Amino acid sequence: MKYEVVIGLxxxxxxxxxxxxxxxxxxxxxxxxxxxTCPVCLGLPGVLPVMNKKAFEYSLKAAVALYCEINQFTNFxxxxxxxxxxxxxxxxxxxxxxxxxxxxxxxxxxxxxKRISIHNVHLxxxxxxxxxxxxxxxxxxxxxFNRAGVPLLEIVTQPDMRSIExxxxxxxxxxxxxxYIGVSDCKMQEGSLRFExxxxxxxxxxxxxxxxxxxxxxxxxxxxxxxxxxxISRQSxxxxxxxxxxxxxxxxxxxxxxxxxxxxKEESHDYRYxxxxxxxxxxxxxxxxxxxxxxIPELAVSKRQRFVKEYSLSDYDAxxxxxxxxxxxxxxxxxxxxxxxxxxxSNWIINDVLRELKERKLNVQHFVISPKMLTELVKIKxxxxxxxAKEVFVExxxxxxxxxxxxxxxxxxxxxxTSELNEIVIKVIxxxxxxxxxxxxxxxxxxxxxxxxxxxxxxxxANPKILTELFKQxxxxxxx
Amino acid sequence: xxxxxxxxxxxKEKIIKREITAQEVVEDLFKWIGLxxxxxxxxxxxxxxxxxxxxxxIDEKLNNGxxxxxxxxxxxxxxDNICTWGMKTTCASKILENFTPPYDAFVVKRIKEEDxxxxxxTNLDEFAMGSSNENSAFHVTRNPWNTDCIxxxxxxxxxxxxxxxxxxxxxxxxxxxSVRQPSSFCGNVGCxxxxxxxxxxxxxxxxxxxxxxxxxxxxxxxxxxxxxxxSGHDCHDSTSANVEVPDYIAxxxxxxxxxRIGVPKEFFGEGLNPxxxxxxKNALGIYKKNGAxxxxxxxxxxxxxxxxxYIIATAEASSNLARYDGVRYGHRSQLSxxxxxxxxxxxxxxxxxxxxxxxxxxxxxxxxxxxxxAYYIKASKVRxxxxxxxxxxxxxxxxxxxxxxxSPAFKIGEKIxxxxxxxxxxxxxxxxxxxGIPGISIPxxxxxxxLPIGMQLMGKHFEEEKILRIAKLFENETDFxxxxxxxx
Ligand SMILES: [Zn+2]
Numbered sequence: 001m002k003y004e005v006v007i008g009l010x011x012x013x014x015x016x017x018x019x020x021x022x023x024x025x026x027x028x029x030x031x032x033x034x035x036x037t038c039p040v041c042l043g044l045p046g047v048l049p050v051m052n053k054k055a056f057e058y059s060l061k062a063a064v065a066l067y068c069e070i071n072q073f074t075n076f077x078x079x080x081x082x083x084x085x086x087x088x089x090x091x092x093x094x095x096x097x098x099x100x101x102x103x104x105x106x107x108x109x110x111x112x113x114k115r116i117s118i119h120n121v122h123l124x125x126x127x128x129x130x131x132x133x134x135x136x137x138x139x140x141x142x143x144x145f146n147r148a149g150v151p152l153l154e155i156v157t158q159p160d161m162r163s164i165e166x167x168x169x170x171x172x173x174x175x176x177x178x179x180y181i182g183v184s185d186c187k188m189q190e191g192s193l194r195f196e197x198x199x200x201x202x203x204x205x206x207x208x209x210x211x212x213x214x215x216x217x218x219x220x221x222x223x224x225x226x227x228x229x230x231x232i233s234r235q236s237x238x239x240x241x242x243x244x245x246x247x248x249x250x251x252x253x254x255x256x257x258x259x260x261x262x263x264x265k266e267e268s269h270d271y272r273y274x275x276x277x278x279x280x281x282x283x284x285x286x287x288x289x290x291x292x293x294x295x296i297p298e299l300a301v302s303k304r305q306r307f308v309k310e311y312s313l314s315d316y317d318a319x320x321x322x323x324x325x326x327x328x329x330x331x332x333x334x335x336x337x338x339x340x341x342x343x344x345x346s347n348w349i350i351n352d353v354l355r356e357l358k359e360r361k362l363n364v365q366h367f368v369i370s371p372k373m374l375t376e377l378v379k380i381k382x383x384x385x386x387x388x389a390k391e392v393f394v395e396x397x398x399x400x401x402x403x404x405x406x407x408x409x410x411x412x413x414x415x416x417x418t419s420e421l422n423e424i425v426i427k428v429i430x431x432x433x434x435x436x437x438x439x440x441x442x443x444x445x446x447x448x449x450x451x452x453x454x455x456x457x458x459x460x461x462a463n464p465k466i467l468t469e470l471f472k473q474x475x476x477x478x479x480x
Numbered sequence: 481x482x483x484x485x486x487x488x489x490x491x492k493e494k495i496i497k498r499e500i501t502a503q504e505v506v507e508d509l510f511k512w513i514g515l516x517x518x519x520x521x522x523x524x525x526x527x528x529x530x531x532x533x534x535x536x537x538i539d540e541k542l543n544n545g546x547x548x549x550x551x552x553x554x555x556x557x558x559x560d561n562i563c564t565w566g567m568k569t570t571c572a573s574k575i576l577e578n579f580t581p582p583y584d585a586f587v588v589k590r591i592k593e594e595d596x597x598x599x600x601x602t603n604l605d606e607f608a609m610g611s612s613n614e615n616s617a618f619h620v621t622r623n624p625w626n627t628d629c630i631x632x633x634x635x636x637x638x639x640x641x642x643x644x645x646x647x648x649x650x651x652x653x654x655x656x657x658s659v660r661q662p663s664s665f666c667g668n669v670g671c672x673x674x675x676x677x678x679x680x681x682x683x684x685x686x687x688x689x690x691x692x693x694x695x696x697x698x699x700x701x702x703x704x705x706x707x708x709x710x711s712g713h714d715c716h717d718s719t720s721a722n723v724e725v726p727d728y729i730a731x732x733x734x735x736x737x738x739x740r741i742g743v744p745k746e747f748f749g750e751g752l753n754p755x756x757x758x759x760x761k762n763a764l765g766i767y768k769k770n771g772a773x774x775x776x777x778x779x780x781x782x783x784x785x786x787x788x789x790y791i792i793a794t795a796e797a798s799s800n801l802a803r804y805d806g807v808r809y810g811h812r813s814q815l816s817x818x819x820x821x822x823x824x825x826x827x828x829x830x831x832x833x834x835x836x837x838x839x840x841x842x843x844x845x846x847x848x849x850x851x852x853x854a855y856y857i858k859a860s861k862v863r864x865x866x867x868x869x870x871x872x873x874x875x876x877x878x879x880x881x882x883x884x885x886x887s888p889a890f891k892i893g894e895k896i897x898x899x900x901x902x903x904x905x906x907x908x909x910x911x912x913x914x915x916g917i918p919g920i921s922i923p924x925x926x927x928x929x930x931l932p933i934g935m936q937l938m939g940k941h942f943e944e945e946k947i948l949r950i951a952k953l954f955e956n957e958t959d960f961x962x963x964x965x966x967x968x
Contacts, residue, residue, distance in 0.1 A: 039583050043803045045576065045684040046563040046585060048717050078799050080847075082824055089802035143807065272847035274856055277688035277796055279718050 003201040008159035010196040013184040020149035022049030033144035041149035043087030055151035058183040059123040068100025076276040085128040093124035095273040107173040117158040126150040188220045201235045211245040227252045311342035333371035377403035484645040488702040495553035502535035502553035522641035524560045526600035534597045549594030557647035560601035563682040572616035573606045575811045575831030585682020587710045602637030608686045611905040615835045624965040629889040632662030639666040650696040657909025659694035660921035664884035664934025667923045675916035676721035679714030685800040687793035690913040700952040704728035731945040732952040739772035742877035746782045753887045759925030759933040779869040789910045791859035798843025884921040884934035923960035
């Protein structure tokens, strides 16, 4: 392409706390409108905010996980603008002393490592939600304040991304980090993770940034990709025609897949930030930062590399296992119980466990087959054979019983005893003289038929390997 | 003996000793209010029914030998910017004319727990912005000493109610002098504690970093009693201090040894009414006679206090008052609205008075991009300089004494057209708010026209006990606090 794309991203992640940022109201999603409110989050006269300690700790944790410099003196500021979903008509946010600055996210795009700089990480309160009546001539709107005051983490990057692929990778990586450190559930369908993008184009090789367009209201990663594709073509068309791209804020319309102007640069808000006098400044001592650092788990990027090295998994498999921290933990718990078969355990998890979880829309935490149960199944698999093992797996899900119990109950142990099998082989050959003859004349699929007959009699329990050997021996001795 | 003229401590004693019932006290008080309220107009709303109910409860408790609280049976008035559950809290503004809070302010909860009887909500300048009570959207309260005069502001209603014996004590709020200045104009004891000493939870915010709830009482002992009840840490106010509250009631009667009193020259300069100057100097003489050492000192940056205050207070006010938009509660315009901006504009244009609008505009201006550093940041720096002035001073003295106001109560309408002249009325009280230290105004004389004169005592952070004690020393030597306006 003729132009280089320059993209920066602001991510809003609702923190996964029980109560709101400044009051005790629940943050539960999906309740009846305005049932999770109190004088504080409704902005009634005379109320005051009290910081939710957990929300503050989560923000600090995120800032540390994103390698930010932590501001040892951090403070909150009021950001003023009028909107009916904002109870106080100012949002308590951070502007002058963010909790973290100058961090970064390392990620892998198309096999190559790339670092995205984080400008700042800060904590603020959510607004409520406007509900517009469906009828077009309605002269009112409704407001639901259940969401008002939910703690919101804002993560702002530098304009470091140069393609949609990089943006997608950044969003995935960031989401993954937030999930790994357990500060947000990142549920996009519930609005827990939202984005704002800024994008400009410039001639390849140019050192000067082009005019920047900001796009708000991006409620999913898909929307971000769509809007950026749309903007790249809109802006390149303008530039191709020799026209200027206007500095403006645009609003993404997900239904019509297009963006429209919200306001120009001239109309941009003056938020009149000033320090929030109702909260006291926070002093974050080095010990607190160190303690927080110690709670950050191994993140996906390094876990994936370790899985490849330590368990000899493919990078692809390691990627799948580490995408979800709980799945990675599940795998490692299995490996801890049975060190000799990481590859086989990984196959079971990636093929069977994930399939069942997806079908049942379950989290691995709530999966009926515990790591101990799966490991046991893998251990006894040689005694029952792969195909019966798969059946046992399904039975385990349906009944919640252990592999041992099922095998015992259903008498599924493989028949490995050569003399026992030999007797059956002789009987099957005696019963099917035609097939034995065909084999002698070089018709190899006659063997498959005979084995099939044997399996019928043994209900699939005959060890297929031994069985094949016995048939070959017997049949060749007959034909000689 | 006229019941209503007794101090809060005295009436409580009579109730507890069952010389009189709380119900009788309330009945007597409301009878008097019925006679005089149309003249004084101290209240925005009264709650005789609720007061009698509470009085009955206290009487029953006493009859059954039960324990009663520290404020047992004392009728208390509350400034109408402090939230009272189920009782309208209007801030003397049209925008909150019909607002009934669904919760009690921390201080209201505390006084209820101590068996106070809330009799009504008192008038103020709209959202506590003003020095005369003339900015109330409802009516002007009159000074009981001269009903042609204002009672001071913004807590003029509370001060007038206590002076006219229409309440035994009152709660007010003091952002730049709103407890001390009207107390001075009405001849009461008005105490603004240290910022953080009394929870602001439930006080409708004007300027959050300056607002402090305080007491308006008939004497120093009553002030100690009320402060004892409302002081202390509150987990609902992040700026509330977790500092131990001493026993004020016992503390005020301790002996003052080696007292060092600072006399700041900046508070005795140009613009000070000579009668007030001589009354305060006379009071200083009484202290000296009682063994105190008077130390001349200077607070050089206090000259900038008024300007600093009007930047910080308006900045915070513009933001605190942004929530009054008609969306969730409060005034809603009857005119049709084309869009949300229209609605906001009409609600606020109709709902706010001119002084509130002036301050909101000023506040938005000083916080605007391009002006923030020149105004707000600079003002914050000057505020720190004023703080260090006081820190230096308190390394040498126990307390600083000054006039509370440069002039006595003025005539209704006299200054309303000149906001700057009006603002000067708070020039001596504002520094204590900027610094966050406690200040108390006590009566120290009268003008030749019979208006009360107030003297201000300022102390170190959290040394309310000390300034109350020093105030009590003066009260013991004088009888200005016992004088009554001729309302009979
Ligand atoms: Zn709430």
